[in-house]
Amino acid sequence: MEEIKAPPNTPGRPDMTPFPVQIPQTASGLDVVSSLLKNRVIMLANHINDEVANCITAQMLHLAAEDANEPIKLYINTPSGSVTSGLAIFDVMNFVPCPVETVCFGMAAQVGAVLLSAGTKGRRRCLPHARVMLHQPMGGAQGQAADIEIQAKELLYTRELLNQILSKTTGKPIETIRDDTDRDFFITAQQAKDYGLIDDVLDTKLGTLEVPPIASLV
Template sequence: MFKSCEGSPPSELAPESRNIVIPSILHPSIHQADGPPRQQAHNTQPITATMTINLLPRLSARCALKTISKTTCAAAPLTTTPTRSFFSAPPYPPTNRDMPSHPPRAAMPMPFVTETVGGGWHTYDIFSRLLKERIICLNGEVDETISASIVAQLLFLEADAPQKPISLYINSPGGMVTAGLAIYDTMTYIRSPVSTICMGQAASMGSLLLCGGAEGQRYTLPHSRIMIHQVSGGYQGQASDIAIHAKEILRVREQLNEIYLRHLTKKHTMEEIQKYMERDYFMSAKEALEFGIVDKILERREQVGEGR
């Protein structure tokens, strides 16, 4: 999706105005629908090659050129670089729309908390303040950046108080397997017990992290959704390299199945796990409890204990 040009907000554009427009200042010879080619060297009003209707009034030549180039780019197929990890989630399909369907939205400002310390005061961003309470938030896709941040927070909290529990709140659609396994391995590596709480969703790698919390301390809020499935990805290259990567992705699939099998409270065979994970398998909070991914459904904070 492309940004709209200055002076022409998306709300002014009718659906039929998505056609490519060619300003006459860039193309002096324009074929009109009602006559032969004629010169319009100084007319900057955009017109189409087959219609005399003015589709985009007050559109500058520079802005129209952006529309043409971006439309041409959108039509080209998108490819992924072979060197990228094939464990990441597949990209969203490309769009041929050259204008956004809604006005651009500013990023949500970061909330800050100010506390009085002694005779002065100290300001924290909201996530740093939660970290003081040994609370970590995993929001959004799991990638290298998010993974590095959460691993560092886990290690810091363990060094600060090895025996105190850590709460990991999860609202994630999943992401890269390697990045998620880095978080999972750190959770099991440190001495501090890590309780996991799902709010919103825990899908794909998010569900594995939810399942990998400390025994008896894996929770979900009542309207959360949990989804498990097998690993997916792709690779392109010569046949021998494709065979190598196909073998590796099958090995990783077996590894993830073993992790689920190890942490599920309900007894499942490996064949049952493979059957459930063959396709996307969505669960409500109650179904996730029955499946064995979580230990309890929370409706109020008092049900967790220890002030969590």
């Protein structure tokens, strides 16, 4: 990922921006990410890896240290990524004492969907045309048979761990979660609410556009 340098008027400021683009500045001289952070808003808008997870968790811990009661708002738009990196964010979300509100815009896929559902109950939301996708973790292995067996067992453990988390955050039976995550499972914002992944679908000026069943479009 391309490195983002601190704006010239903030010498020595560490790069805590998980975006591969130049971030514009506000009229006050803060870059947009810092301005959002000042208002306790964190953006998870990238493929999840260790660098992104370290940035997100550092921001959460910083905000929790500033005020242990004021909510943190986590905006999510991610095609997923590393499960271990996602679980690091998940654990810190549940470690900090303040409520963590989650809002999905765009897409929350696989471990991104887990993070969306892991927000504080009653504070998990989607914008109306966001998409949520559940599926089992993917991986590959090579080498000796014993090494492949070790990796396969780890992948099965990770799959079951994610399923158990989703069962807890949605209230769905574990058997239902296992069935639904066996293959890519795409749902709308309203369906995510019905499923128990979120609590509300936010209103926008345009409202929600209804798409007819795909069979009727073929």
